[in-house]
Amino acid sequence: MVKNDPYAALRIREFNIFLLLRFALVLGWSMQFVVIEWQVYALTKDPLSLGIIGLCEFLPAFLLAPFAGHIVDKKEKRNLFTICIALFSLISFGLFWLTSDTIESSWETNTILYGIYSLVFFGGVLRAFFGPTIFSLIALLVPKKIYPNAATWSSSTWKGANVFGALCGGFLIAWIGVHYTLGIIFLLVMLALVLVFQIAKKPILNKRTNETVKESLKAGLSFVFNDKVILGALTLDMIAVLFGGAVAIFAVFAKDILDAGPKGFGILNAALSSGSIITMLATTYIPITKNTGKKLLISVFGFGFCMIIFGASKLLWLSVIALFFSGVFDGISMVVRQTILQLKTPDHMRGRVGAVNSMFVGSSNELGAVESGVAARLFGAPLAVMLGGTTTLIIVAIIGVKNKPLRELDLQQDIEEHEKDEEV
Secondary structure, three states, rough: OOOOOOOOOHHHHHHHHHHHHHHHHHEEEEEEHHHHHHHHHHHHHOHHHHHHHHHHHHHHHHHHHHHHHHHHOOOOOOHHHHHHHHHHHHHHHHHHHHHHHHHHOOOOOHHHHHHHHHHHHHHHHHHHHHHHHHHHHHHHHHHHHHHHHHHHHHHHHEEEHHHHHHHHHHHHHHHHHHHHHHHHHHHHHHHHHHHHHHHHOOOOOOOOOOHHHHHHHHHHHHHHHOOHHHHHHHHHHHHHHHOOOOOOHHHHHHHHHOHHHHHHHHHHHHHHHHHHHHHOOOOOOOOOOOHHHHHHHHHHHHHHHHHHHOOOOOOOOHHHHHHHHHHHHHHHHHHHHHHHHHOOOOOOHHHHHHHHHHHHHHHHHOOOOOHEEEEEEEHHHHHHHHHHHHHHHHHHHHHHOOHHHHHOOOOHHHHHHHHHHHEE
């Protein structure tokens, strides 16, 4: 067996470029999420409006994901990624323009609000393509034997960008205001657009050119739903985000419960992500390959428990600690899920499987925002979060009992098989 090299993926130039542009892109996206949530709540004073933002992004991302996966499998990945980034830059510029003093002084509040919702909706359309494109591109940048290492670094970069994005978003709102913060976001997206051209075009691995859209979608969905390990991993993560997550209503906690202001809002967002990135960086040195299924179940259970503590807390320091450890557990589950998908997905189906992953996990962020907003309005934010965390614990227990293949999953054997394939 080859000795673990924590920097294996980082020795590949194009993968380093990919990490840099992904950091810039996710940093901008994360900051944009924080700024939009803050701005919309400032305009409406209604937690339900935060749920509407999630709905605007969820609907197109979820409904278009299967078709996006079909397209991704048939198209060249670098160029498709470039188009997605270019279109995202237009959305970022649109938000920058909508929050200018000229627009705010001449347009009605509802008009500005509908404009923000519209741009978020088109962002959801792009989200349908971003997920499967990135998932497919990673596999074309590194050899199979280091997929787990590449997945860990990619996930760590994503979480790291979330840490700085959430933190910078909150602080920049306080320092320079919403409008100029969105201007910085636009510049970050443009940087990503420049960097993507440093990656060469990649071969198209799906040779089934005569496959119809219906056949393609059916093949992708059948593969995922017939594999209990993949289905179980995706379901766990979806449930945790859908019911256990509370990111969409952090503004409510920061303003009305913890009295922490915009800086506290940024700290709450960053606490969750910082726990994740520390854990994921640790897994590059200590791979999570033994008893993987049990570790996944424990990590999602721990995430739900921490969110219950967060919902019950009235102290900023306790809330930050609870979110930090929920991030630790979330980091473990993310690394495991990404490694499972990379190792068990055939090359010609990566776009479609990545799309299903987006439907389960990516879109659950937006649907979770809807759930959080509605529950916060009905029960109050603290009780809504505690109920969501409790629901997560119950569902994890059920899946742990019912899904034996996932419970007994051990990824070490799969990794060793890929190492032998590379040697041959």
